[in-house]
Amino acid sequence: MIFGPALYPMLWVLAKTLWSEYQKRPPLWFSYEPEPFPEVSYVPGVCDVYRPDVFTGCEDIKVYGDYAIVSCDPYKKQSNFLTGYKAGTPSGAVYIWNYVADSEPVQIEFGDDFGELRPQGVRGIFTNEHETTLRIFVTNAAGKGNASVEVFDFTPSTGKIDRFLSLPHGKAILDPVSVVPISATQVFTANTLGYPYRGVLSYLEALSGMPFGTIGYLDFTNVSNITEKSVGASTTPIGIEYHGDKLYVASAQYGIYSYQLYIPPDDITDEQVAENKSLGRMHFYPGEEIFRTPYLPLHLSYSTELDGLVSAGANSVLGQVLSWLSSKKRKAASWAGLLVQLGDLVVADSVTSALKDKDRKWQTVFWDKTGDKFSGLNSLVVENGRRFGVSLHDQGVLICNTNGLEEVIVPEQEDLEQEIDKKNNDKLEHLYLKSEL
Template sequence: MMFGPAAIPMLWFIAKMLWGEYHKRPPLWVSYAPDALPEVSFLPNVCGIHRPETFQNCEDIRVFGDYAVVSCDPYRRQSNLLTGYKPGTPSGSVYVWNWVEDSEPVRLDVGGATDFRPQGVRVWPLGEPGQKIDTVDYSVFVDTVRLFIANNSKNGSVEVLDYTFSTGASEHVASLRHKDGTIDPAHVLPVSSSEVFLTNTLGYPGGVLGRLELLSATPLATIGYLNFTDMTNITAKNVGAVTTPTGIDYANGKMYVASALYGVHAYELYVPPATLTAEEIAANSSLGRMRFLPGEKFHRMPYLPTTLSYSRELGGLVTTAMTGYVAEAKALFGKPQAPSWAGLLVESDNLVVADSVTAALKTDERKWQTLFYDADGASFSGLSSLVVENGKRFGVGRYQDGVMICNSNGIEEVELPPAPPAAKTKKAVEIDGMFLTKDEL
């Protein structure tokens, strides 16, 4: 009976579900390599690797003026593939480095943590009191900043430090732990000097649960929120579930979360006004904390996203990605070289990015402009984070020593590749230096 006419609606429902799932995941089996544009590749006259003796197995990099904050951890290379943990693995480090003067990087003291596994890092300028993420001005250099560091140790935490560039002095402010927020921190997004969102990835890619989640597409990982206004009383909540969230950032009123299985999710994010009085906060508790609203948009990726960073210079979201499951597996098993790719998200309903890497996506999904590509990791292996500031690209890799600095942002010199024959007439348009194509409707 189960194979009779009554089964047809059920089979149709299953087929529709699988087809919809196919059109959400990266099309890895039909992905294309970007066209060979030298401006987005590693060339000795464009890119260079700096301080390889210090920056080894690095997870994240953020640039603030003449300084870069870099998190590095040997855990990725030395941990056990099955358990995600190897006793005796040295703790990781976070450095502040004046990349303009190329002075000796300063290794930060994180309050005596014996098991320190830094992944995502963020810089928060300590300027006007009570400022929120939608009002902070990163173009103005502030001597003292607050650093938020995702500590992916067995006792996961968000480490908070205040650092003064002129003196090199750092002060450990807090170790944020809470059963409802810090499950397995991977990346952080501060939205004020005392509020931070974080991704909890269940140990992916080194943990068993994280890999099971990735294979099963079950959203077990979470987005946490922590508030430590008085520095001692930590409040927290779980604000959402995302499958393997590997990156998080904020731009233009939205919070973006990268899922290694699907792509980039965009969420509305309510930021309370900084002018609220204590009485107003007490009268309406929802105004005294961040409010995480349901997602409204999804951006499909050509590859597996690993981090997110908002480029103020390009006015868009930059993401790095692994180019396939096989490459990821080889890297986890210790292959010294892994492919690298980074792209810029161009959000517009009428624009199609002229980039061959997006050819496997549907027309309305082609929003990714390649910023960097190394097909076999021969020049730079396993790019794990890329930021674009000051007309340059700054990158680090889990399987690569040193910080890569490219004397180009990867956009201004990219030429439009020949357009394939199409029924509709296409014309080239230039928006903020990015050469894209637009269908005439």
């Protein structure tokens, strides 16, 4: 008992540390439901679900011109939380679909001898300024050290698909969930600890917030001498995106991390690189900024149309689990938000009310409270006047033929008080000056 009183300060420090750690996470359980604005909800005649017979259990979608790239694995529900997929479970598939013509989706052929295919994130980049060839990257989270990133070249004018390269399991490719190219031969990957949770350590990661996931970097400009390395760690990095000189990583535990990239000039010599490692071909600074989210963020996409980062998210873990496991085909809510980075502003979106003022940067861009129209949205893209979404729980590709977002308005100073008074009933999702709230 002599050591009993001495334990109190230790317990206090431990409790304070744990509370501080959990305060950094998305509030989730305390987040508010956004009002069902028709501009961002499923509206019959504006939204529809296409090709449910083909697109089942889909993980990710990206859109380039008239084409959508979709990754699906309807057999993911057959996976075991500890060991992964059962032996003999069929592979998933990746499709290229002309959504404008609504032609039959074309399945990418990986070859009869390819082995297990567990497609997660997909991404494309045009290899030239004329946009005649789209290079497609597919993350394959196959188990037993067979994970890879598969690279294909697609020619829209002819419909031809050519296998370009297979990047195998290694330092940058462990359990890849997402991939983003910064050029036709340079990519970043996000790796979780055995997605979907093939290991006991993943539960420790979820509870503790320890960064067991990794961020990988590959340069295959010279295919005979590929540069591959792990450049960072993150807790459950589900999504990854690149825009400008920033790399964004969606941590399901904490929110969206922003990393600053530095790419030195090409005229730096190998000797200079050897003398000063900071002058290497890629310099990776640890997370300089984090954007808290009111939900658990999943796949990311940058919308050139909205000039902002879009993330789909799970706002109900229970709803996701019940939808995943229930034999009664229960539904999960669908939700996605736009990250608004306009300096000293906060978003008047009721869902962000659970966040601190400085973190209220999210504007709801899609909301289906019950999931009856589209259950468990997993990835959302806003491009070409449309919203595109897919789900692991539901079938088909959701397409809403208008982005429906009202113009973001910053109130004039003399009108600010009136705007603040009516913000709770605002139907236009205006922005407000944080310093004046």
